[in-house]
Amino acid sequence: MITGELKNKIDNLWDVFASGGLVNPLEVIEQITYLMFIHDLDDVDNTRAKESAMLGLPYKSMFSDQVEIGERTIDGNQLKWSVFRDMPAAKMYTVMQEWVFPFIKKLHGDKNSAYSKYMDDAIFKLPTPLMLSKVVDSLDEIYKLMADEKGMDIRGDVYEYLLSKIASAGRNGQFRTPRHIIRMMVELMDPKPDDAICDPACGTSGFLVSAGAYLKENYKEEIFFDQEKKDHYMNHMFFGYDMDRTMLRIGAMNMMTHGIENPYIEYKDSLSDQNMDENKYSLILANPPFKGSLDYDSVKPDLLKVCKTKKTELLFLALFLRMLKVGGRCACIVPDGVLFGSSKAHKDIRKQLVEENRLEAVISMPSGVFKPYAGVSTGILVFTKTGHGGTDNVWFYDMQADGLSLDDKRSPVNENDIPDIIERFRNRDKETERARTEKSFFVPKKEIKENNYDLSINKYKEIEYIPVEYPPTEEILANIRGLEKEIQENMDELEKLLKK
Incomplete structure (x- = not known):
């Protein structure tokens, strides 16, 4: 369950999208998912490179050498989140729109794969460089907080919290499974x-x-x-x-x-x-x-x-x-x-x-x-x-x-x-x-x-009833009268004190 500072950071990220005119929850989640995916590609690539080095196995980074984007050939290193995040906003927006997004859309070579099939009609919708810069900064802060939450499936919790923003259920009554x-x-x-x-x-x-x-x-x-x-x-x-x-x-x-x-x-x-x-x-x-x-x-x-x-x-x-x-x-x-x-x-x-x-x-x-x-x-x-x-x-x-x-x-x-x-x-x-x-x-x-x-x-479940014995009615009434008498005496005493 997302609470505290991390929850506030995600809510702030949501506000950045709203201020830029993106208010449809599914669209917002979709755009955040693209960016998280781009961030994770960098992390996964680094992790696999380290694992391969430890095992003595060869590994070729997806960002290594030259990468073809349309008719252009560029240095794959520029497509890494850790590199383009430090660029000026205008340049970062150009790199994202013209290089990074086309790169992830064609990342999977198999045209029949699930990834290729559903990325085919994916659209990068962030309208301005300033908004992209704010979103990237917010996501960096969120990832930093996620890294501090040791021993938890915090990534899953963050994703669940994002999905909870989809307030309207689908026509068949969809809702998220915890x-x-x-x-x-x-x-x-x-x-x-x-x-x-x-x-x-x-x-x-x-x-x-x-x-x-x-x-x-x-x-x-x-x-x-x-x-x-x-x-x-x-x-x-x-x-x-x-x-x-x-x-x-x-x-x-x-x-x-x-x-x-x-x-x-x-x-x-x-x-x-x-x-x-x-x-x-x-x-x-x-x-x-x-x-x-x-x-x-x-x-x-x-x-x-x-x-x-x-x-x-x-x-x-x-x-x-x-x-x-x-x-x-x-x-x-x-x-x-x-x-x-x-x-x-x-x-x-x-x-x-x-x-x-x-x-x-x-x-x-x-x-x-x-x-x-x-x-x-x-x-x-x-x-x-x-x-x-x-x-x-x-x-x-x-x-x-x-x-x-x-x-x-x-x-x-x-x-x-x-x-x-x-x-x-x-x-x-x-x-x-x-x-x-x-x-x-x-x-x-x-x-x-x-x-x-x-x-x-x-x-089929049997409930075990424990019998409770109550005192006779006369005894209960006598106790009530005794309490009433005590209350009346206390009221009289209070009244005397107030008259002094």
Whole structure:
């Protein structure tokens, strides 16, 4: 969560854009993203050069030698943030507009890559040299403060804070997924180097970036010292779809900045006939749009066979089952209504998860998790596609705290169930004896079936009532009269003092 000086610096940067006439939040975020990307290219290039030197490997900087920009050939060193930031404002503006921006637009040689596809129509919109100079100075200050925040994913938090500026939700009820919830879901699923990972409603690619970071932390040597696995990680592991080109552009840059060279980030309506993916992915991580309502005509017919509904949250669950390979796993966020809704479509999709596949876990989250953007109550479903059942017992967890206050401020607090959720989920064999009064427990499939496949935790959780004994009514009345008498005596005493 961004607070204090860093928050003020980002707000000031936003004001610089507003004073220059750029007020559309998506446009502002897009321009900031371009500049952060340009800054990070310099940092990443320097880091890779140092790593290669340490390992004794050859490395050619993307800024080395001469770089061709259109019909001109220039010294690549001038395209580095650390170089052009010290130029006079007018020259820096010319370098940015005529050299740096065309350079990043054509940075990726593969015309079919996600990066090239969505940078093609990117436009540099800062209107004046003075405004560019102010923005560059502000970003330098922000990066300096970010560097001082040790041991935190502060870059991610800054990006989330920027995205929170998008006040208006999309037509399908889009909103940002908090990074710590994304990270928890990734850790629960424990991605492997041979996974094919997809988010069919990827937005800015938060789930894919987090999965990539997790793999880099836990399987670095296995991936990066094996040419085949490294190629899979860079080019064939990550897939994301969305219907917002700006989000896709930000998502593609986000992935590339995090070291994933060629993710498959595609403009696609996942629920329509555009999406032909079937039995393709081994892992899906998603927070699909809630509150959406689509026309039957715009939905792929085979999804309607699973559950005939216009509700996007139910259709996405049917989609995940179709897109996963047999044995593929999914962790997705759903609104509470999916867990207990009484319509035929609600029951059908829950029955499909329980009877035809292996539903492993239902994690109930408190309603404050998505504040201040939304107050919706949500849960996380974890399941494996089997196509022939396999659900024996479903593990439930009642999350009551996520390390932040559950009001609009979302300030850090000591209470945090996330480490406990991860620990218990990974050791579910030790959970069998837990009572229904605890935070987590198992519910057998038979009981879920008897309850119309209701998956709300309140259906199964037992509340332990502690009996409280009160004194007899006569005694309570006598105590009240005694208090009244004492108050009257004190009032009389006060009145005497005032008359003196």
